[in-house]
Amino acid sequence: MKTMKRKHLSTKRAVRSSGSSTRSASTRLNRPRVRAAAVGKKRMVSTIAQGPDYLAGAADGKAWRSDPAFQPGPEAVRIAIRERWSLRFRETKRNNETNWALVRRRGLNYAAGFMQGSGARAAVTPVPLNGKAAAIVFAGMKEEPLRQVLDQLQALPLxxxxxxxxxxxxxxxxxxxxxGNVTLVSVPEPLDADVGRALGAKLTGADTILFLDGEQAVSADQLAGFIWACQWEMDIALNDISAQMGLFRKRGGNERLFEFLNVSLQRGDLKINTLSALPYAVSRRAIESLGIGALAVPIKAHAQAILNGLRIGIGGAVGGHRQRRGTRSDWRRAAGDHAEAWREAFDVRGNRLDFADWTRNRSLLGDWEP
Structure with a gap:
């Protein structure tokens, strides 16, 4: 009985479908157009996937594979993609091509084509380089967090x-x-993390230096944006943590100091973003302007960078690096670091930091100094 009922319902539906008089001729005529649109969409996606960067990558990958000196392996693939993609990008870069999202897409297309042409695979995050890049990590005592950090760094062109x-x-x-490209520096006595990273920066001559927390892994895709920014656009690429600010009354004391420092140095656009929030990247030009030792006190180095007119901007937004409220001694230390930063600023810009005094006519005093 159940079987018969199902057949009856099925037949009934078929009759309704075929015998309906409400279906218009225009509906039937539109069906081929919908199919054509769908086919066109598939062709468009295929064209993007087989675009010039992909095809160039496939050709380069095939040529690399046929080279007599060819040596398979993930590291060899990453190096080959890095060198060839950087060269191709320099040759095809347009003057206004500064959007990292578009550059990233081009790099991924090239890498996909290269691996297709070579038949080799590797975890790689392509970043077109205009020089050398390095990463500095201050490690904690735990092995697994550091392993996760290194796994992400391995995909980058460092x-x-x-x-x-x-x-x-x-x-x-x-x-x-x-x-393969890791150097571990052992310091026998306890060391402040900021001092440790500054020490590590002395050991590389790279054009771009990426500074990281050794206990909190960040994806290679996010880190790539910091390297790109310092290679092609900026001297200092900061981590944007402003989305975590919240209401002013709920912010920690450090965050209030960060924002006040930026505003007082006429860089209110940076909000609470400073060199105190990892990760960040600096260029060789910034290192030469500030000096390696300045990085041992990041907030003071941040103020000096603004005073020196360095190009400072945002390299990415990595969450989870909100400044902890810390202990009273941490707060006192942060306040002392900011005091040093403002003292440096006063020496360069004067006691009013270039802010005009609209309520007092000091010119009446002539050359008198208090």
């Missing part, structure tokens, strides 16, 4: 990865040896 650790365990040395 010449050097310098890890600075305070009296590290032997297992950290074993971990570092598993990555």
């Amino acid at each position: 010449d050097d990865v310098v890890i600075v650790a305070s009296n590290p365990a032997e297992r950290l040395f074993a971990l570092a040896r598993g990555f």
Whole structure:
């Protein structure tokens, strides 16, 4: 009985469908057009995937594969893509091509074509370089967080990865040896993280230096934006944490100091973003302007960078790096660092930091100084 009922319902639906008089001729005529539109969309997607960067990558990958010196392996693939993509980007870059999202898409298309043409695969995040890039990491005592950080860095086009650790365990040395371009620097005594990163920066001559937290991994895709910014646009690429600000009354004391420092130096557009929030990247020009030692006190280096007229902007927005409220001693230290930054600013711009005094006519005093 159940079977018969199903057949009856099916037949009934078929009759309704075929015998309906409400279907208009225009509806039937529109059906081929919908199909044509769908086919056109598929062709458009296929064209994007097979665009000039993809095709160039496929040709380069095929040529690399046929080279007598060809050596397979993920690291060899990454190096080959890095060198050839940087060269192609320089040759095809338009003057106004500064949008990282578009550049990133081009790089991914090229890498996909290269791996298709070569038949080799690797985890790679293509960034067109105009020089060398390096990463500086201050490591904690735990092995697994550092491994996660290095796994992400491995996909980036880095010449050097310098890890600075305070009296590290032997297992950290074993971990570092598993990555080809990693140097582990062991400091026997306890070391402040900012000082450790500044020390690591002395050991590389790269044109762009990326500074990272060794206990919090950030995806290679996010880090790539910082490298791009300092290679082609900026001297300092900051981490944008302004989305985490919230109401002023709910902010921590450090965040209020960060914002006040930027406003007082006439860079209110930076909001609470400073060199105190990892990750960030700096150019060789910034290093030469500030000096390596300045990076040991990031907030003071930030103020100096503004005073020196360096190009400072946003390299990306990495969440989870909100400044902790910390202890009273942490707050006092942060306040002291900011005091140093303002003292530096007063020496350069005067006691009013170039803000005009609209209520007092000091010119009546002539050359008198208080």
